Amino acid sequence: MAFAYKYPRPALTADCVVFGLDDENLKVLLIQRDNEPFAGQWALPGGFAQVGEPLEKTAMRELEEETNLKNVFLEQLYTFSDPNRDPREHVVTVAYFALVNLAEHKVHASTDARRAAWFDIDNIPPLAFDHKKILSVAYDRLQGKIRHQPIGFELLPPRFTLRQLQRMYEKILNRKLDKQNFRKKMLKMGILDELDEIETDVAHRAARLYRFNDYKYRNRVKKGFIFEM
Amino acid sequence: MAFAYKYPRPALTADCVVFGLDDENLKVLLIQRDNEPFAGQWALPGGFAQVGEPLEKTAMRELEEETNLKNVFLEQLYTFSDPNRDPREHVVTVAYFALVNLAEHKVHASTDARRAAWFDIDNIPPLAFDHKKILSVAYDRLQGKIRHQPIGFELLPPRFTLRQLQRMYEKILNRKLDKQNFRKKMLKMGILDELDEIETDVAHRAARLYRFNDYKYRNRVKKGFIFEM
């Protein structure tokens, strides 16, 4: 017991809700806990804050340690401070949500020493602590945010077809979109680069590839543009 | 020094950005600090978390202690964890933003033992810590959120005229709105109750009073309605 304070302090952790998209479904990355409490149960990756370390760093560090993921899009979600959320003591957690292109990260996550695995968003096992609640807040946020900010591109490879993009929105928003209307709207925003490339290895006519252009996006935002899907 | 832990912990605080609206302007509630660091400087109301207390409670408790405000609309804003934001040590703060009807709360805030005062949003004095940054995040959030959720009503008295409502949007979004179009859109949403009352003590034709109906709003949301201003 080496660190003493005049007044008691809640403990502080950072947890990550990592979303990934493959050809089938929206998925979430979970790890299986080594230690008590909830040993053996599935949980969100995360861990204790270190003094002197910003919490985004904590989140990223724990994510890499536990699942080998790094350099992912990470954004603060919400801070959960219910005194009873951890049976040991009062632990406040700052939750982050991350978006990754699952195709490029699939392998890493499952070959780590600790067990980590992707679960379909609508087939989540029982989770430790209040992680089910956190996940639900994250999913709500994702559904809302994806409509007002161009963050969905983080779930796709850098170069993608309009169909992939549409599918991404359909999977997350959970409803069908009209092809023509989607394309018209998307292209009209002027934030995509049309590439001189088409997809390969498909059993039908190959589609043109596009790339999200953040520079164009920021420029349009400066002029009052509001992304809306 | 009574409380000891195996590993060091950042300290934890809650701060409040309280917005109020009067006839003139959007304002923010600030307090003048008693103690070092930044003694005498203006700052956001807030204070240290207590173990066993959810942080919303911390925020509300500190707000009441320092400014006499209570029963206000309070929502979590963001958690700031830069290790250098407090010169003493690593202090993580969870910021909240609050909306109050300034007309009903004006007196309380300025008669408390500690100095507390309302400042115009575009005339803010230098602030302690990173509070300027926090305020700016809060203002951005307010401008964004007010367009997608009916929280603006918290800034008005329970019964209000359409003109008051329009003025509120104009003050916060910082641009003029067309009267007729505003009314059409607002009333069409079907989330206001038209009252059998009109305003009094005005030097012109008295306008009808309305009331926000949260029940109607929630019902419409269930059916897929999205508030958008």
Next chain:
DNA sequence: ACAAAAGTGTTTGTTGTACACCCATGC
């Protein structure tokens, strides 16, 4: 009578929505 704001009508251009069709490619 006038000032001030309430409250209503209408027109025009832009978007959203719903379909329908032809085109290119691999099997």
Next chain:
DNA sequence: GCATGGGTGTACAACAAACACTTTTGT
């Protein structure tokens, strides 16, 4: 040649934006 998806055209309804006008009330 057929299945699969790429890519485009269009028509109608709904909405946003701009503006003008009439009505009511206190001074």
